[in-house]
Amino acid sequence: MKKKLHKNTFKTVVTLAFIPICALCLIPLWTLIVASFSTDSDITKYGYLLWPKTFTLEGYSYIFAKPMQILRAYGVTIFVTVVGTVIGVVVMGMFAYTTARRSFRLSKFLGYYAFLTMLFSGGVVPYYIMMTQYLHLKNSVWALILPNLVGPFYIMILRTYYRSLPEGLYEAAKLDGAGEMYIFFKIALPLSVPAIATVALFSMLGFWNDMYQALLFVENQDLYPLQYLLYRITYETGIIQEGAQTVGRTVPYQSVRMAMAMLAMLPIMFSFLFVQKYFVKGITLGGMKGD
Amino acid sequence: MRKTPLLKRRENNLGLYLMALPGFLVLFIFCYCPMFGIILAFKDYNFSDGILGSPWVGFDNFVFFFQSGVAWRLIRNTVGLNLLFMVFGQLMGVTAAIFLNEIFEKRVAKAYQSILFFPHFISWVIVGYFTFALFNGDKGLLNNFLHVIGMEPVNWYGEASVWPAIMTIISVWKGCGYFSIIYLAGIVGINPEYYEAARIDGAKKRHEIRYVTLPFLKPLIMVNVFLALGRVFYANFDFFVNVTRSSGQIMETTDVVDTFVVRSLTVMGDFNMSAAVGLFQGVCGLILILTANMLVNKFDKESAVF
Numbered sequence: 001m002k003k004k005l006h007k008n009t010f011k012t013v014v015t016l017a018f019i020p021i022c023a024l025c026l027i028p029l030w031t032l033i034v035a036s037f038s039t040d041s042d043i044t045k046y047g048y049l050l051w052p053k054t055f056t057l058e059g060y061s062y063i064f065a066k067p068m069q070i071l072r073a074y075g076v077t078i079f080v081t082v083v084g085t086v087i088g089v090v091v092m093g094m095f096a097y098t099t100a101r102r103s104f105r106l107s108k109f110l111g112y113y114a115f116l117t118m119l120f121s122g123g124v125v126p127y128y129i130m131m132t133q134y135l136h137l138k139n140s141v142w143a144l145i146l147p148n149l150v151g152p153f154y155i156m157i158l159r160t161y162y163r164s165l166p167e168g169l170y171e172a173a174k175l176d177g178a179g180e181m182y183i184f185f186k187i188a189l190p191l192s193v194p195a196i197a198t199v200a201l202f203s204m205l206g207f208w209n210d211m212y213q214a215l216l217f218v219e220n221q222d223l224y225p226l227q228y229l230l231y232r233i234t235y236e237t238g239i240i241q242e243g244a245q246t247v248g249r250t251v252p253y254q255s256v257r258m259a260m261a262m263l264a265m266l267p268i269m270f271s272f273l274f275v276q277k278y279f280v281k282g283i284t285l286g287g288m289k290g291d
Numbered sequence: 292m293r294k295t296p297l298l299k300r301r302e303n304n305l306g307l308y309l310m311a312l313p314g315f316l317v318l319f320i321f322c323y324c325p326m327f328g329i330i331l332a333f334k335d336y337n338f339s340d341g342i343l344g345s346p347w348v349g350f351d352n353f354v355f356f357f358q359s360g361v362a363w364r365l366i367r368n369t370v371g372l373n374l375l376f377m378v379f380g381q382l383m384g385v386t387a388a389i390f391l392n393e394i395f396e397k398r399v400a401k402a403y404q405s406i407l408f409f410p411h412f413i414s415w416v417i418v419g420y421f422t423f424a425l426f427n428g429d430k431g432l433l434n435n436f437l438h439v440i441g442m443e444p445v446n447w448y449g450e451a452s453v454w455p456a457i458m459t460i461i462s463v464w465k466g467c468g469y470f471s472i473i474y475l476a477g478i479v480g481i482n483p484e485y486y487e488a489a490r491i492d493g494a495k496k497r498h499e500i501r502y503v504t505l506p507f508l509k510p511l512i513m514v515n516v517f518l519a520l521g522r523v524f525y526a527n528f529d530f531f532v533n534v535t536r537s538s539g540q541i542m543e544t545t546d547v548v549d550t551f552v553v554r555s556l557t558v559m560g561d562f563n564m565s566a567a568v569g570l571f572q573g574v575c576g577l578i579l580i581l582t583a584n585m586l587v588n589k590f591d592k593e594s595a596v597f
Contacts, residue, residue, distance in 0.1 A: 010496070015396070025409065025410060025464065028418075028424070032420060047432070048425070049435070091313045094311065098310050099311075120326065121325065122327070123566060123568070124565065125569050127321070129336070133338065179306050180304065180305075210529075215553070230414075230420075234420070265413065265417055268413070276409075280404070
């Protein structure tokens with residue numbers, strides 16, 4: 001009886017100990033939310049607080065008075081994310097499937113071919129020169145999509161999954177006269193929806209949060225994706241100044257910046273609630289040791 | 292009858308070749324072609340002559356890099372910080388998973404897990420925003436707090452010595468939830484009979500963790516350590532550039548290979564040294580991971596990753 005009580009105390013302590021830890025996890029985010037609803041002068045005067053001194057929507061209203069900039073960035077990000085994820089998932093799915101088919105002569109080779117890219121890379125410079133001098137992708141939206149289409153790690157996840165499906169399934173379909181493409185799209189793909197969904201989510205998150213490609217290859221302001229726009233306005237307030245004349249007052253830089261950050265994060269925060277359980281499933285899938 | 296004639300099999304496989312092709316090409320163009328570009332590390336590149344036409348300069352680029360005075364600092368920061376991130380990341384991930392597993396109410400555990408996982412979804416740009424909100428010397432949240440409890444404010448972005456700790460905390464904060472999910476799944480998969488057997492033998496909680504949970508988690512930990520080791524010479528550019536705000540005063544402890552390379556590429560337009568650094572990075576990483584794998588294969592075959 002005593003032992004049992006002792007054990008329960010331990011569990012209660014553990015349960016309670018997580019509350020401050022979780023709070024610490026969320027405080028940074030809270031600070032941003034508060035700042036986005038604070039007046040510019042308050043941020044300058046009192047700094048970042050846990051509760052706004054004067055609640056205001058000036059940051060948001062400033063953005064919505066001339067929303068072209070953020071809408072455009074949203075457009076770029078959405079285009080990149082959607083197109084990149086859809087093409088990427090199909091390409092990776094097909095590739096992983098061929099590496100998982102044991103009867104296919106090249107399956108082993110292709111597996112190593114993808115794996116090797118995780119071990120070695122040529123570095124940024126050859127990559128940069130190739131993208132700009134040979135592929136001429138500077139200031140092209142495709143520079144934000146193509147390099148991130150295929151992730152070797154995702155291929156490994158999909159490969160492990162396709163391997164776990166019985167080989168006899170493919171053979172049987174083949175005996176019935178089905179072509180490989182048919183087998184993949186009509187049999188393997190529907191069966192691998194959980195793995196595909198996970199890879200799609202990961203890749204979406206990757207595209208949405210990426211700013212590295214834009215930093216290297218995009219100079220044209222019209223092509224700024226959200227994250228890169230946020231990055232630029234940290235250092236160059238001039239970029240947000242454009243709307244000043246139309247609104248006819250000084251720019252509340254700090255509030256605008258924070259409000260923009262919130263607007264950029266909104267879809268992520270919102271979708272997190274719905275998709276995080278699929279992520280959890282997927283991570284579990286990918287974290288397991290494959291071959 | 293099960294064996295199809297070779298010719299027929301090949302014919303049927305045409306579809307497989309076609310399906311592998313797009314992925315093959317993307318990897319070839321964006322991963323393998325730059326690998327051939329490593330010859331740039333031994334050349335003096337100029338735009339008009341291109342990669343193949345530019346003159347060879349032997350190891351000059353490497354000599355230049357190692358004599359520049361920043362080489363040691365860059366390597367130390369990159370490897371050192373990555374090791375810190377790896378050790379504390381895995382440690383906190385495992386710890387969080389073990390404790391999450393102890394929580395009775397599964398709904399509560401799920402909620403905690405979600406909250407821990409949330410930072411993984413936030414972009415580094417935004418992480419940079421609130422790092423600034425917390426640490427900015429003027430009106431940062433932390434300095435406001437120090438002021439309230441009567442302490443002197445600190446100019447955080449001017450104190451190089453505290454940044455390894457700050458970077459590690461941020462890295463753990465962002466990655467802990469992710470790793471805890473992997474490890475929690477590992478723990479849940481352990482057959483309860485092992486714990487019962489241990490308990491019958493008089494094992495206490497800490498014994499259970501030490502002799503049952505951790506040994507079962509070892510292969511998973513190995514995989515993650517391996518993935519981290521393979522990247523130990525590569526710093527996460529987005530992380531470093533946003534969180535440190537490229538602040539000159541803290542570069543002593545936060546300037547890493549990747550930020551240096553991108554800086555020399557985009558600001559100074561120095562292709563040669565950057566190419567040499569890139570190759571150095573790639574080769575070191577490759578050697579490291581192959582050695583590690585060899586050692587693991589030799590001493591503990593079961594945990595070997597490949």
